[in-house]
Amino acid sequence: MKILHLQSGPLNVNTYFLVNEGTKTAVVIDGGENYKLIKQTEEKYGFKIKAVLLTHAHFDHAGNAKKLQDDGAKIYISEKDAPKLSDGGNLASDFGRHFESFVPDVLFRDGDTLDIEGIEIKVILTPGHTDGSACFIVGNAIFTGDTLFHECVGRTDFKTGSSKDMIASVKRLFALQGDYVVYPGHDEFTTLDYERKHNIFAEYS
Ligand SMILES: [Zn+2]
Numbered sequence: 449m450k451i452l453h454l455q456s457g458p459l460n461v462n463t464y465f466l467v468n469e470g471t472k473t474a475v476v477i478d479g480g481e482n483y484k485l486i487k488q489t490e491e492k493y494g495f496k497i498k499a500v501l502l503t504h505a506h507f508d509h510a511g512n513a514k515k516l517q518d519d520g521a522k523i524y525i526s527e528k529d530a531p532k533l534s535d536g537g538n539l540a541s542d543f544g545r546h547f548e549s550f551v552p553d554v555l556f557r558d559g560d561t562l563d564i565e566g567i568e569i570k571v572i573l574t575p576g577h578t579d580g581s582a583c584f585i586v587g588n589a590i591f592t593g594d595t596l597f598h599e600c601v602g603r604t605d606f607k608t609g610s611s612k613d614m615i616a617s618v619k620r621l622f623a624l625q626g627d628y629v630v631y632p633g634h635d636e637f638t639t640l641d642y643e644r645k646h647n648i649f650a651e652y653s
Pocket of ligand 1: 506594
């Protein structure tokens with residue numbers, strides 16, 4: 449499996465492609481805001497996007513998912529964040545953005561292991577940024593959405609956010625065994641070990 453990455457939109461949202469080079473298929477984590485860029489990447493590398501996993505329902509992460517669903521990808525999101533794909537919980541109206549409502553294909557829960565296109569993905573629910581935010585573990589990589597960032601954590605002042613939940617979620621991530629490469633929902637990559645020492649929530653490690 450190969451991980452590809454691109455960044456889109458004014459909020460520098462990270463979109464990741466988990467590519468199965470054998471089957472020439474890919475799982476996308478967070479579609480971001482630039483549909484054209486995703487399709488160009490798909491074409492350039494010659495794979496087909498089969499699934500899109502959303503770390504949470506906010507418009508800057510989920511805005512492209514409906515279009516990718518129309519193209520044949522199955523959309524995965526947590527049970528808790530699914531309703532936000534068709535209500536104000538995606539924050540599009542708060543930010544003056546357009547968001548096309550849709551119904552996701554697969555709802556996951558904490559502790560689920562997903563096997564998509566031969567790629568094993570472990571789900572950890574990490575409420576705090578939204579009540580249904582999720583992180584995904586794939587091998588030695590963890591995709592943290594808007595839960596854990598380089599030296600920082602996600603905002604907890606949006607609808608369904610909770611600082612108490614965020615503390616518990618970050619504690620849970622720091623308590624994982626060993627080190628992981630951390631691929632966050634915005635900005636630069638980091639590692640779990642680095643964040644255990646330098647994050648603003650390092651005291652919880
Ligand atoms: Zn968000």
